[in-house]
Amino acid sequence: MSQRPHILFITTDELRKQTLSGYGGQTIRTPNIDAIGAQGIQFDNAYTASPWCLPSRCAMLTGQFPHNSGAYSNFRKCELSADVPNMFQAFNGHGYQTALFGKCHFTPVPYSETRADVTLPYETFRDYYLSLGMKHLDLQDDKQVSVWFYDDYAKELDAAGYLDPYRRDTWDVQGKRKVFEFPGPAEWHPDSWVGRKALNYIENYDADGEEPLFAWVSFSGPHYPFDAPKEYYERVDMTKDEPRRIRDDEYDDPKRIHYRSFHGPGNIDGAGPAPGKACKNYTDEYWHELRRNYYANMAQIDDYVGLIVEAAERKFGDNVMIIFTADHGEMLGNHSIWGKNDCMYEDVWNVPLLVRYPRSSTAGAMQGVVTEAKVMLTDIMATCLAAAGLPEVPTDGRDFLQSMQDGGHPYVFAEGEGFIAVSDGTLKYVQTLKGGAEYAEMFDLEKDPHEYENVIERSEYAPDLARLRKAIINHFMPKLLA
Numbered sequence: 001m002s003q004r005p006h007i008l009f010i011t012t013d014e015l016r017k018q019t020l021s022g023y024g025g026q027t028i029r030t031p032n033i034d035a036i037g038a039q040g041i042q043f044d045n046a047y048t049a050s051p052w053c054l055p056s057r058c059a060m061l062t063g064q065f066p067h068n069s070g071a072y073s074n075f076r077k078c079e080l081s082a083d084v085p086n087m088f089q090a091f092n093g094h095g096y097q098t099a100l101f102g103k104c105h106f107t108p109v110p111y112s113e114t115r116a117d118v119t120l121p122y123e124t125f126r127d128y129y130l131s132l133g134m135k136h137l138d139l140q141d142d143k144q145v146s147v148w149f150y151d152d153y154a155k156e157l158d159a160a161g162y163l164d165p166y167r168r169d170t171w172d173v174q175g176k177r178k179v180f181e182f183p184g185p186a187e188w189h190p191d192s193w194v195g196r197k198a199l200n201y202i203e204n205y206d207a208d209g210e211e212p213l214f215a216w217v218s219f220s221g222p223h224y225p226f227d228a229p230k231e232y233y234e235r236v237d238m239t240k241d242e243p244r245r246i247r248d249d250e251y252d253d254p255k256r257i258h259y260r261s262f263h264g265p266g267n268i269d270g271a272g273p274a275p276g277k278a279c280k281n282y283t284d285e286y287w288h289e290l291r292r293n294y295y296a297n298m299a300q301i302d303d304y305v306g307l308i309v310e311a312a313e314r315k316f317g318d319n320v321m322i323i324f325t326a327d328h329g330e331m332l333g334n335h336s337i338w339g340k341n342d343c344m345y346e347d348v349w350n351v352p353l354l355v356r357y358p359r360s361s362t363a364g365a366m367q368g369v370v371t372e373a374k375v376m377l378t379d380i381m382a383t384c385l386a387a388a389g390l391p392e393v394p395t396d397g398r399d400f401l402q403s404m405q406d407g408g409h410p411y412v413f414a415e416g417e418g419f420i421a422v423s424d425g426t427l428k429y430v431q432t433l434k435g436g437a438e439y440a441e442m443f444d445l446e447k448d449p450h451e452y453e454n455v456i457e458r459s460e461y462a463p464d465l466a467r468l469r470k471a472i473i474n475h476f477m478p479k480l481l482a
Contacts, residue, residue: 003319006207007091007321007388008308008320008323009215010323010325011326013220013221013222014327014329014330014340015352017350017351019295020298023044026237028236028237028295028299028302029302032302032309033305033324033354036356037354037368040354040364040367041355042353043400045371045374045375046352046353046376047349047350047377048328048348049065049066050072050416051342051344051414052073052340052341054071055074055415058071059378060380061080061087061106062085063382063396064084064396065415069084070084074108074109075111076417082131085393085394086132086133086381087214087384088135091384091390092135096211097135098134099214100139100216100218101140101217102190102194103194103218105145107125109142116171119167120150121149122145125149126152134216138197138198140152140190140194142220143220143223143227153190157184162185166182166183170227181227181228182227189229189300190221191220191304198215198308199311203311214384217308221298222294222330224338224339226290226294227293228292228299229296232296232297232299236295238292241291246335250452256454257342258335261279262335262337267341268339268340268342269341279338287333319358322354323354325354328340328349328351331343331345335451342419342432353375355383358387363401372408373403373408374408375403376412376413379397383399410424412425413475419432423445426444427444428442428445428451428468430442442461443455444461
């Protein structure tokens with residue numbers, strides 16, 4: 001038992017991978033996160049299973065696509081069932097201690113119940129999360145959720161005297177529009193709290209006992225609200241920020257999926273706070289402040305990742321596996337929108353993934369490896385079980401090492417309520433059904449890497465369109481005709 005690796009699974013929420021300096025970002029430096037890849041493997045073609053939090057997180061936890069796990073929507077009652085095998089259960093059953101610090105979101109949040117004047121009870125949600133198999137939980141279930149509902153973080157924030165001002169700023173949608181300086185000391189920011197809880201737990205863990213540790217450190221940033229503590233602004237060099245990728249005529253066609261996100265009233269996250277509910281109405285000054293806060297929040301998270309990894313190395317030595325990724329990305333003003341709803345753009349779908357195997361293992365000899373093999377976040381469960389030498393559990397994924405050997409998945413898929421997308425890495429197809437209206441788009445990533453041109457009606461792409469649609473049919477057939 002003592003030879004089984006400790007596993008440290010670190011995630012952020014809504015992280016566009018080019019934010020990280022290891023993936024080419026220059027606006028901030030993220031040396032601690034970058035080091036995981038430099039000392040292990042950096043995946044350049046890792047894809048989320050969904051552009052929404054709940055389906056993606058449940059896919060990571062179970063290794064199953066949303067249509068198989070039943071957890072496919074942020075908004076409809078479709079919480080993950082404890083009857084679906086997950087990583088907590090698998091590791092618990094083989095002598096591991098399991099813990100989660102931060103965001104769960106394995107069940108839909110009751111958005112319609114939220115109130116601007118009060119933070120509501122959340123105990124039933126906490127009890128539900130524990131029923132999925134984790135033995136320890138410090139719950140900070142999203143920045144906004146901690147304002148709306150009394151999770152573990154909200155209780156401590158309230159006792160410290162900062163919950164009320166945080167609630168006021170978060171609810172000031174038409175004034176601050178989800179962009180503001182965190183109204184309290186940096187150590188009370190949600191991501192600092194999550195980092196402190198994880199750090200304290202690891203530092204006090206009984207590494208000499210018989211139980212290895214599986215710990216999920218789940219930061220809720222840099223997901224909106226864009227609320228970095230002020231002292232992190234100095235870590236951001238906006239003179240090196242890449243220009244937003246936009247094209248003036250992109251949304252002239254009302255058949256485009258994000259036509260209403262741009263012109264209003266839109267469905268994407270960023271349309272809600274926008275003047276006229278249209279992202280086109282945001283000013284250059286607004287985009288500057290939004291992006292600065294986003295980058296500053298990631299600099300803050302990088303600090304805590306460094307502290308947590310150092311603590312794990314002191315406690316567990318060479319026998320620790322580290323995985324870093326994000327549940328999905330963020331548009332961050334590209335295509336003139338922010339958020340992720342209904343997005344199949346690479347900004348949202350193609351996420352950072354860094355894996356460092358235990359140095360004491362054979363795979364631990366891989367350092368500074370960069371791979372283009374296509375992998376999915378549904379592969380995480382199979383990868384962790386294989387690294388720990390535990391029995392396989394049926395999933396939709398496979399070990400990352402296997403994908404590196406054979407070139408990766410031929411197709412990757414993203415799903416959500418009324419949404420399906422498929423890509424072979426060069427060509428991409430997405431279909432949505434919203435409000436009774438159907439939309440479909442296709443992109444040629446080789447000729448149009450910024451994804452401006454919808455080529456779905458061009459005759460030369462008809463054979464490839466048919467091939468991608470067939471891949472979607474084959475993707476769903478095992479479930480529909482099982």
